[in-house]
Amino acid sequence: MTRPPDDEGFSPDWLALREPADARARSGELAARLADLLASRPAGTGRRLVVHDLGCGTGSMGRWLAPTLPGPQHWVLHDRDPDLLARAAATLPRAAADGSPVTAEARVGDLTRLDGADLAGAAVVTASALLDLFTTADVDRLAAACATARCPALLTLSVAGRVELTPAWPIDAAIDAAVGAAFDAHQRREAGERRLLGPDAGPAAAAAFSALGAAVEIRPTPWQLGPDDAALTVEWLRGWLAAAAEQQRGLPPPDYRELRLAQAAAGRLAVVVHHVDLLVTWPAPTS
Secondary structure, eight states: OOSOOOSSSOOHHHHHHHHHHHHHHSOHHHHHHHHHHHHTOOGGGOSSEEEEEETOTTTHHHHHHGGGSOSOEEEEEEESOHHHHHHHHHHSOSBOTTSOBEEEEEEESOGGGOOTTTTTTOSEEEEESOGGGSOHHHHHHHHHHHHHHTOOEEEEEEEEEEEEEESOOSSOTHHHHHHHHHHHHHHTOEETTEEOOGGGHHHHHHHHHHHTTOEEEEEEOOEEEOGGGHHHHHHHHHHHHHHHHHHSTTOSOHHHHHHHHHHHHTTOOEEEEEEEEEEEEOOOOOO
């Protein structure tokens, strides 16, 4: 999850700040392939698309994807936070690109416990910036649920474990890499009895779905933050540095944080945060 760490989940302000960068980064190619796949569904499956959006937050995935999908849609929005769910349901687009209606319902619950019954009737499962908060067991359970429901999945913006900062730190270029490595280790931390996948989530999900017979396409989908993204860069950088400091004492050096934040605020720090998107599809049943 590319976000500042906090103790209370995901703030609406942070989600709103990152939404334009998320929209730019997600793979339009994979979304178009998904739209074509859904448009070619057999007639007997019904015209209305039922989309389960996991960890929907304030609904950015629906706002990005719903206008590109064909025909009438019903979005089932899943999150543990009822306030975020209410925002998502209220701000989902009301019409698809062809003018067909788009409706929504909210479901509060534990995303790590979904099974095939929860996804019954789904035409597609979506998620954004979610998989890196999962464990290996969570990813395996999600893959099994999608396999039972036999629905494709578009899983976007999983962190890939690589960050590029320009300009490099002038005193010791290795410091940027050291902070990044500490952040990645923090992403893989133990949370209670759970060990999060962090930047290993994309490959782990691809392996889990592939093992069940799915075809998995992966595309790089980096955030590319420049002068026009100064506010987002500052907030992302605060979280990146705080996680690294929590993981490893002595990082970052005392003057590193102040200079990097000053560069970001002035629009003089370019940042590339690497992610991956996955499109999961299932082979057609044989007669």
